[in-house]
Amino acid sequence: MREIRVLLTGNPNVGKTTLFNTLCGVSQRTGNYPGVTVDIREGSRKEGDTLLRISDLPGTYSLSAFTPDEQVARDALLTSCPDVIVQIVDASNLERNLFLTTQLLEAARPMVIALNMVDLAEESGITVDTDTLSCATGLPVVRIVASRGEGIDDLIRVLGGVGDCQVTPRQDLVRYSPAVASRLEEISRFLRDHTPLPGGLTPEYAAIRLLEGDQPVAERLHDENLTIPVIDTQSPADIDGFIQEIMLSRYRAAEQISRCAACCSIGRVMSTDLIDQVLTHRWFGIPIFLSFMWFAFHLTFSASAPFATGFELIFGVLGEVLQVPGAGPLVTSLLTDGVIGGVGAVFSFVPSIFILFLLLSLLEDSGYLARAAFVMDRLMHAIGLHGRSFIPLLIGFGCNVPAIMATRTLQSRADRIITILSIPFISCAARLPVYLLLAGVFFSSRAGEVIFFLYLLGILAAVGSALIFRRLVFRDEPSPFIMELPPYRRPTLNAAALQMWHRGREYLQRAGLVIVAGVIVVWVLATLPAGVEYGSAESLAGILGQMLQPVFAPLGFTWQLVVSLIFGFIAKEVVVGSLGTLSGGEDSLATSLAADPTIGPVTALAYMVFVLLYLPCVATLGVIRQETGSWRWTGIALGWGLLVAYGVSLGVSLIGTRILGA
């Protein structure tokens, strides 16, 4: 079978992952904002006797990589030897996208241009002549609408015909000034005597990279014992001058091609721009964003309540059915107290997680979330966070693990570490069941507001934490924030529901096993030693909880609450699972909590705040270690979370007791 290696590349948010999903028949996460893909994704597609091995690279604006995700893309494009590179080009933003094309052409890589989002471009009055574009670049150009699967067959046909292609890529597209051209000629002449160069670099392209001061290329040539006299004598001012000259020449080339190939209405004002002037307004922007979040959480709470009631009824019936006559009391207790009480308590809240994912998907697909990052930039900058940090923080509302990985889009290590240390305070979906349960029981009519307050508190803790780390540890200024705002799109319920399903399923697969394992461990601790009353203070769980309870006494936590916190370290969902297991399966967990005289609204609020802010879960800690490459920062994330959680919960407890007197 013939195998073709394909690399998908392009600027951020041009639809690379959407095309990857369509080509490979998979469902990797996509988003209507830049920086969703931070690592290489692999997939394949069989077409007749041809196997396409496809890699989806993180988005990049140029081959001069600044951020870790751009470095991943640059390394793959320059060091691996694919059979073909597919550059996905946003038809409505041709000139900016062609800047990367000019670089890829110079690298002399076999290429195809997939002109994506032609429908949106045409809607906004931009038409691109593919023949002219193909003629100007010397590359095959295929019109596609990746989201609807249009033009995919044509693209596959072109990919299948790689090698038989008659077009010749234009490598002379960029015209450099005489000074740059003569220096490039001097270096490439030297390199021509030492071919083949590592990584399949052509002497001409290696010369350009060296003149731009590309360190990895220089190091690779150095490893081959190639010392280039002209380069070694370059001063930093020379390098800066050459970089500017080279970039300007590329922009000129991109502009020239764009002017030939694209035709657009003159003086056009996009409705997106008109709406943006209000949604990103200096004074209205942040309140509008908060309004959307408030409605999202309010709707999540209300819309999930009937489902939760339904689930409770189902698990109640299941609990009775599982009381099989003849089965030992231990088995019955495991099934009813452990599995039904614990797992059932958590799964009652699964609909709310799905609804939250649906609402976030709708906001994301519409293009609004990217505006939220823009709106928050001024605030973020003021508190020492990079504006782009807001995207990982937003992803954190779903799960902190991908959020921490998304910090790879940040250029400076200081910005990355500050963001990584702030993300665990953002309330992930796993914490939602705890809020829904306790807010529902203790603040029934005001539950929506309480949950909104908790989410807001999470954001405040994250930004406060960033402020402290910026002032005390990383004193440099955050780097400037440049982000492209995608056009508004009418979100479709189908796409959002699909997105919700994928995220929800991922959540269930990940959390399901951990929850079952967690509640069984809690059940064992609540049952042993043999002969004690289930879940009593004499059980192992009781002994453990009572041992630690004095530490939490100022917060008003009972030993059951403390035990649940300990197991919540495995995964936050286990907090509710543990509470459910410890309360037994006779009454619903909500009923048991409402009847518990030792837990009042103040304790419940302090507990929710503690769950929001305390230790990141094991998976999050693992990824913090991976991304920071340091146990020290991992330890700081751990200790800092505990400290902040204890301090804020104590504050809530003291103030709450003073106000409510209970």
Added chain:
Amino acid sequence: MSVTRFPHTCLYLWTAVVAAVTIISGLFSLGAGLGIDSGLLIPADPVGGCILLLIGAILVTGLWEGKIDRARWVQYGYTGLLLLLIFGAATILIGGADALSALMEGESADPGSMLWSGFIWGLLLALPAYPAISRILSGCSRREDT
């Protein structure tokens, strides 16, 4: 672009009515949330009241700036009405879900009380104006086309 001729003048006045209703209902919701009894059936909702005031402010800004440049009225008016539609729809879903939940738990549900929410009034008033202002916005975005 001329937006002074009929039906734009009507629409401009209609936006003013929507802005006034939104602000008044926002004030009552906020007041009720703070414990001030107005004697009306408007539900106590301090956060919702603030959001209504925010939308009212957006619409008023559009009306004010629209006196100089009518295109500004269109962009603020469009966004304000769109927000009313989105939040109004969300309020209906919230009210419906709350009623369903109450019924499932054997409690009495009163979905009619939801009708007094400022978001529902806003939704009802924004519905007829939204298509017209969308068309005008679309016209704005196509101005100077060649």
